Amino acid sequence: MARIGVFVCHCGENISATVDCAKVAETMSGVPGVVHSVDYKYMCSDPGQTMIRDAIKEKNLTGVVVAACSPRMHEPTFRRACADAGLNPYLCEMANVREHCSWVHEKSEATTEKATDLVRVMVEKVRRNEPLFPIKVPVTKTALVLGGGVAGIQAALDIANAGHTVIMVEREPSIGGHMAQLSETFPTLDCSQCILTPRMVEVAQHPNITLHTYSELESVEGFIGNFNVKIRKKARHIDETLCTGCGLCALKCPQKKIPSEFDAGVGTRTAIYVPFPQAVPNKPVIDTDNCLYFQKGKCRVCEKVCPTKAIRYDQEDTIIEADVGAIVAATGFEVKGCDFFPEYGFGKYPDVITGLQFERLASASGPTLGEIRRPSDGTIAETVVFISCAGSRDPAKGIEYCSKICCMYLAKHAMLYKHKVHHGKAYVFYMDIRAGGKMYEEFVRRAIEEDHVSYIRGRVSRIYEEDGKLVVKGADTLLGGRPIDVRADLVVLGTAVVAGEGAEELAQKLHISYDPYFFFAEAHPKLRPVETNTAGIFLAGACQAPRDIPETVSQASGAAAKVVGLFSQSELSREPVIAVVHRTAPPLFSKCVGCFLCESACPYRAIEREEIKDRQGRVLKVVAKVNPGLCQGCGTCVALCRVKAIDLQGFTNEQVFAELVAL
Amino acid sequence: MTGLQDAARDLLQSGEAAVVIGFGGGSAGGARPLMVRDPTSVGDLIFDDRCVHNLAVYLLKPEVKSLGKPAIVGTQAVLRSILQLASEQQVKDRDVIALIPEADGGVRRLETLGEIEGAVSKPDAVLSPEEQNCLDEIASLSREERWRFWQEEFSRCLKCYACRAACPMCYCSQCIVEVNQPQWIPVPAHPLGNMGWHLVRAMHLAGRCVNCGECARACPVDIPLNLLNQVIEKEVAEQFGGKAGLSATASYALSTFTTDDKDTFIR
Ligand SMILES: Cc1cc2nc3c(=O)[nH]c(=O)nc-3n(C[C@H](O)[C@H](O)[C@H](O)COP(=O)(O)OP(=O)(O)OC[C@H]3O[C@@H](n4cnc5c(N)ncnc54)[C@H](O)[C@@H]3O)c2cc1C
Ligand code: SF4
Ligand code: SF4
Ligand code: SF4
Numbered sequence: 001m002a003r004i005g006v007f008v009c010h011c012g013e014n015i016s017a018t019v020d021c022a023k024v025a026e027t028m029s030g031v032p033g034v035v036h037s038v039d040y041k042y043m044c045s046d047p048g049q050t051m052i053r054d055a056i057k058e059k060n061l062t063g064v065v066v067a068a069c070s071p072r073m074h075e076p077t078f079r080r081a082c083a084d085a086g087l088n089p090y091l092c093e094m095a096n097v098r099e100h101c102s103w104v105h106e107k108s109e110a111t112t113e114k115a116t117d118l119v120r121v122m123v124e125k126v127r128r129n130e131p132l133f134p135i136k137v138p139v140t141k142t143a144l145v146l147g148g149g150v151a152g153i154q155a156a157l158d159i160a161n162a163g164h165t166v167i168m169v170e171r172e173p174s175i176g177g178h179m180a181q182l183s184e185t186f187p188t189l190d191c192s193q194c195i196l197t198p199r200m201v202e203v204a205q206h207p208n209i210t211l212h213t214y215s216e217l218e219s220v221e222g223f224i225g226n227f228n229v230k231i232r233k234k235a236r237h238i239d240e241t242l243c244t245g246c247g248l249c250a251l252k253c254p255q256k257k258i259p260s261e262f263d264a265g266v267g268t269r270t271a272i273y274v275p276f277p278q279a280v281p282n283k284p285v286i287d288t289d290n291c292l293y294f295q296k297g298k299c300r301v302c303e304k305v306c307p308t309k310a311i312r313y314d315q316e317d318t319i320i321e322a323d324v325g326a327i328v329a330a331t332g333f334e335v336k337g338c339d340f341f342p343e344y345g346f347g348k349y350p351d352v353i354t355g356l357q358f359e360r361l362a363s364a365s366g367p368t369l370g371e372i373r374r375p376s377d378g379t380i381a382e383t384v385v386f387i388s389c390a391g392s393r394d395p396a397k398g399i400e401y402c403s404k405i406c407c408m409y410l411a412k413h414a415m416l417y418k419h420k421v422h423h424g425k426a427y428v429f430y431m432d433i434r435a436g437g438k439m440y441e442e443f444v445r446r447a448i449e450e451d452h453v454s455y456i457r458g459r460v461s462r463i464y465e466e467d468g469k470l471v472v473k474g475a476d477t478l479l480g481g482r483p484i485d486v487r488a489d490l491v492v493l494g495t496a497v498v499a500g501e502g503a504e505e506l507a508q509k510l511h512i513s514y515d516p517y518f519f520f521a522e523a524h525p526k527l528r529p530v531e532t533n534t535a536g537i538f539l540a541g542a543c544q545a546p547r548d549i550p551e552t553v554s555q556a557s558g559a560a561a562k563v564v565g566l567f568s569q570s571e572l573s574r575e576p577v578i579a580v581v582h583r584t585a586p587p588l589f590s591k592c593v594g595c596f597l598c599e600s601a602c603p604y605r606a607i608e609r610e611e612i613k614d615r616q617g618r619v620l621k622v623v624a625k626v627n628p629g630l631c632q633g634c635g636t637c638v639a640l641c642r643v644k645a646i647d648l649q650g651f652t653n654e655q656v657f658a659e660l661v662a663l
Numbered sequence: 664m665t666g667l668q669d670a671a672r673d674l675l676q677s678g679e680a681a682v683v684i685g686f687g688g689g690s691a692g693g694a695r696p697l698m699v700r701d702p703t704s705v706g707d708l709i710f711d712d713r714c715v716h717n718l719a720v721y722l723l724k725p726e727v728k729s730l731g732k733p734a735i736v737g738t739q740a741v742l743r744s745i746l747q748l749a750s751e752q753q754v755k756d757r758d759v760i761a762l763i764p765e766a767d768g769g770v771r772r773l774e775t776l777g778e779i780e781g782a783v784s785k786p787d788a789v790l791s792p793e794e795q796n797c798l799d800e801i802a803s804l805s806r807e808e809r810w811r812f813w814q815e816e817f818s819r820c821l822k823c824y825a826c827r828a829a830c831p832m833c834y835c836s837q838c839i840v841e842v843n844q845p846q847w848i849p850v851p852a853h854p855l856g857n858m859g860w861h862l863v864r865a866m867h868l869a870g871r872c873v874n875c876g877e878c879a880r881a882c883p884v885d886i887p888l889n890l891l892n893q894v895i896e897k898e899v900a901e902q903f904g905g906k907a908g909l910s911a912t913a914s915y916a917l918s919t920f921t922t923d924d925k926d927t928f929i930r
Binding site: 591595601 | 915
């Protein structure tokens with residue numbers, strides 16, 4: 001026989017102002033099975049919790065209903081109090097008489113009646129509650145870091161330095177990401193490669209980090225603490241153990257005019273190449289799309305010149321399998337190209353370039369050795385126009401958000417330009433200057449005041465070519481929209497930061513959510529910014545939203561802290577509110593008929609197939625089984641299963657039915 | 664007809680099939696389902712205009728399953744049923760041989776699900792003109808009138824469950840109406856329980872009904888159940904694409920999500 005205790009909270013006056021709490025308690029005391037029913041000003045206070053603990057002990061309660069606020073607020077509080085008194089915490093339920101009643105109704109008899117009904121419903125549920133116990137799952141203490149930009153590098157180093165093993169997977173031939181392409185960095189103007197390359201080397205040399213470059217994630221299975229991943233290591237066509245990185249092959253390769261990805265197209269590379277001198281690892285790859293041997297069947301020059309005979313034309317992709325406990329997605333971003341803008345020539349003017357291309361021009365290791373030369377004719381640019389918000393904040397272009405970094409890097413570009421070409425003229429067209437950040441506003445001020453960059457508030461409507469110059473047609477909105485034409489040598493577009501190529505596909509592989517722009521979605525924008533909705537998968541860097549390096553690195557360290565926290569336990573405890581597929585007596589064995597229509601309904605891929613066998617090992621039936629590590633207890637499968645073979649522990653069909661009947 | 668009988672005899676004699684599920688002559692000049700296991704009895708098999716029933720319903724009955732590998736005389740409805748059952752893991756490739764009687768008296772033999780997929784025609788309307796008229800009429804009613812229409816229809820229901828027994832998709836070993844802990848659907852044949860039963864059944868068939876019309880044919884009180892299912896089927900096809908019974912590997916509209924799913928049903 002149930003012995004249920006009911007505790008009605010006033011929540012100061014939050015509840016008692018419209019609900020007659022004493023009356024609710026009194027009515028409930030008349031319900032069969034309720035052996036204790038009281039009301040109190042603050043149930044969540046220490047004395048309130050003590051009332052519950054004492055009642056459990058004194059009256060031998062088998063269930064507790066606290067009529068108070070939302071279980072989102074205090075369910076853990078009251079469940080802990082019950083556990084302290086020796087009652088299984090899952091035998092304690094809350095009736096939400098605040099958000100669901102007192103706050104939304106006037107003071108009246110009916111309000112009190114509704115509150116009573118809500119409590120009655122929970123009493124009927126608790127009567128059928130079963131004690132539940134947390135589920136324990138083991139943890140593999142290895143992290144997978146996807147992406148080797150500064151975000152991935154920081155996360156990997158932090159996790160590795162905490163003593164855990166890390167597998168890093170980078171799609172390109174080298175790690176480094178966009179930061180490796182930058183010349184100097186705002187707001188301190190320190191050389192990007194100088195601060196990044198030591199970190200890259202550290203990754204390569206760290207005993208706890210295994211690096212797979214030129215590799216991609218093939219598939220993920222499993223769940224928090226227990227993922228199984230497959231990694232596709234693309235064929236480099238090089239025996240990495242033999243290659244010494246001497247670079248002779250690239251020197252001799254006859255295919256020299258291929259636009260370099262690393263130089264954002266303003267420089268060239270060969271078909272066998274290392275993307276940049278400080279690449280990690282310093283081992284080339286053969287770009288088979290451009291290799292003469294792969295395309296025409298003739299050449300094999302690299303094979304001839306390689307002193308260690310490391311070239312392998314017949315190498316194939318390999319698949320590596322690994323068990324990991326956590327995954328950090330740090331796959332970064334991309335920028336829109338100039339071809340996105342019909343008004344700026346659709347990419348047909350070689351001297352209209354993106355910010356990333358300008359970085360390569362300004363970089364001492366870039367194709368112009370740091371001189372700001374026009375891609376068209378190689379002359380030094382005397383007048384340069386920088387245009388911010390190219391594509392960003394423009395609903396008509398489908399990009400409504402602010403790309404966040406462009407205001408700052410365009411100020412940096414203008415400043416770098418003025419440092420290099422003292423007599424040159426630099427104009428920045430802007431909508432407004434967003435320089436929130438430590439030393440950011442001062443940085444922009446410096447560009448304007450010390451380096452005399454002309455900032456013009458207004459948009460550029462059109463660019464066209466005339467006599468070898470680019471005519472930039474704009475307006476100065478601070479001067480009442482007065483039209484301004486600038487005849488420029490070079491135009492730099494602060495093009496929108498967009499999600500990386502393949503971001504959507506990767507998110508689907510990882511089963512994490514993404515926003516309409518394919519940036520990965522965090523579990524909570526404020527309180528859980530580095531977690532995803534899938535337990536055990538975390539986010540770092542610009543794959544989540546446009547961000548600069550300081551933000552990227554802090555977030556990466558945050559994600560690493562989450563991973564290290566996860567790895568600090570050898571077993572994970574999980575809420576037992578999960579679905580189960582019931583077994584029944586033979587000859588049915590299970591109500592499940594094995595239609596597996598629930599399989600695709602589960603957003604967490606928790607439904608598996610299980611064979612029921614007889615003693616001889618013959619398969620009698622194939623039925624659904626819920627993986628307790630993956631199930632999040634959402635209940636979608638329960639609603640879908642026609643025969644109710646699945647039930648959600650803590651919210652069983654019987655409990656929910658009893659709740660409805662009690663109304 | 665002899666073509667069908669010959670094919671059946673061959674299958675039984677060679678042991679390729681243990682039973683042929685087909686039609687035989689029934690009472691009052693009708694046709695009835697016939698299970699032929701003995702090659703010498705294939706002469707009892709008939710196939711003509713009277714043979715309308717969806718024999719696929721027998722494929723999953725334990726009594727039939729225990730006989731061994733079946734061959735089944737296939738109408739289009741049977742083929743659609745086999746494919747839908749396959750997509751729900753109830754029939755596997757080469758579990759059943761379909762025999763399709765052709766107009767010239769010959770018989771087409773389909774051994775694999777792939778062959779069945781190739782043979783299933785994809786007609787837009789599989790409704791008779793009368794059924795279509797009735798549907799149009801229902802569609803012209805207001806929401807309230809439609810509700811009343813079905814209330815009246817369902818009030819006649821005897822809860823004999825003939826519709827369920829005749830439906831090839833109602834293969835659950837324990838139907839929701841027999842689940843009694845808790846008893847979601849009241850047992851007695853009164854208007855409330857009847858409405859519960861039929862709405863639940865319609866939902867359970869949404870995206871799965873192959874429109875063989877068997878439920879309506881089986882109903883002793885002439886409730887046009889197939890029309891209800893067909894309206895839902897049309898809706899599912901419009902909202903989420905795809906139709907039940909056309910592919911052995913189709914995913915279930917109600918449990919799969921694609922980014923181009925419409926959300927116009929949220930009102
Ligand atoms: C023109 C320009 C100038 C900038 N200047 C500055 C500056 O001065 N100061 C500043 O603070 N910030 C600056 N930034 C911003 C800075 O570049 C970013 O904050 C930083 O690069 C973000 O790092 P990340 O690791 O998140 O992404 P990324 O640098 O994009 O790195 C992501 C990495 O993941 C890899 N990857 C992608 N997809 C996959 C996949 N599916 N599998 C495996 N690997 C994958 C990529 O190849 C890449 O190596 C600038 C940006 C631009 C565009
Ligand atoms: S649990 Fe239900 S929905 Fe899932 S396979 Fe079994 S019967 Fe089908
Ligand atoms: S309750 Fe939700 S998460 Fe758990 S198995 Fe069912 S559908 Fe999947
Ligand atoms: S066959 Fe007709 S009477 Fe029988 S249960 Fe179905 S609808 Fe009701």
